[in-house]
Amino acid sequence: MPYEWVKELPDTPTESEGPLAELHLWPYRSLPRKGFVTFFAITSAFIALPLIAMIGSPVMWGLLPFIVIAMGLMWYLLQRSYRDGDVIETMTLWPERVDLLHRDKTGKTSQWTCNIYWAKVSLHPRGGPVPNYVTLKGNSREVEIGAFLSEDERKELYSELLLALPRAARKQ
Incomplete structure (x- = not known):
C-alpha cells in the first residue's frame, strides 16, 4: 500500500508532547x-x-x-x-490540530493546517480530477489528499480518515 500510518492513534489518552498520529502517502512504484x-x-x-x-x-x-x-x-x-513520482504527503494529527504537508516533484512544499475539531474528510465519487477524490476541509479551505493513489486505495484511505479524525478530536 503506498501509504502507511507511521504512528497510529493510541487507544487510551496519553500525555505525550508529540503528535497523536502520522500518515505518509506516496505514489505507487511498480519498479523499485x-x-x-x-x-x-x-x-x-x-x-x-x-x-x-x-x-x-x-x-x-x-x-x-x-x-x-x-x-x-x-x-x-x-x-x-x-x-x-517523487511526491510525498504527510498528514499529522495533533491533539489540537491537523497538518497536511505536500511536497511535489520539484521539491516545492505546501502546507495546510486546521483545528482538528473542524476538519472534515470528504469523498467525491465524481466531479474531481480522479474518481473517488478525497479532500480535507477546514479553515475555509478544501485540500486534496492522496490524489496519486489508485481508486480503491483512495476509498480505503477515506474510510481510515473517517475513523481517525473524530478519534483524534476526542483526545483533545
Whole structure:
C-alpha cells in the first residue's frame, strides 16, 4: 500500500508532547530502485547478445550506435519517471490540530493546517480530477489528499480518515 500510518492513534489518552498520529502517502512504484538495476542489467545483456556474434565485423559498428542510443534513452526515461513520482504527503494529527504537508516533484512544499475539531474528510465519487477524490476541509479551505493513489486505495484511505479524525478530536 503506498501509504502507511507511521504512528497510529493510541487507544487510551496519553500525555505525550508529540503528535497523536502520522500518515505518509506516496505514489505507487511498480519498479523499485533495486528492480531497476536488475532490469537494466538483464536488458543490457540481452541487447548485447547479438553483438557478440558481430564482434570484429563492420556490422557491429553499424548496430552499436543504435543500441547505445536505445539503452541511454531507456536509462533517461526511467530516471525521469522516478523524479516525476517523487511526491510525498504527510498528514499529522495533533491533539489540537491537523497538518497536511505536500511536497511535489520539484521539491516545492505546501502546507495546510486546521483545528482538528473542524476538519472534515470528504469523498467525491465524481466531479474531481480522479474518481473517488478525497479532500480535507477546514479553515475555509478544501485540500486534496492522496490524489496519486489508485481508486480503491483512495476509498480505503477515506474510510481510515473517517475513523481517525473524530478519534483524534476526542483526545483533545
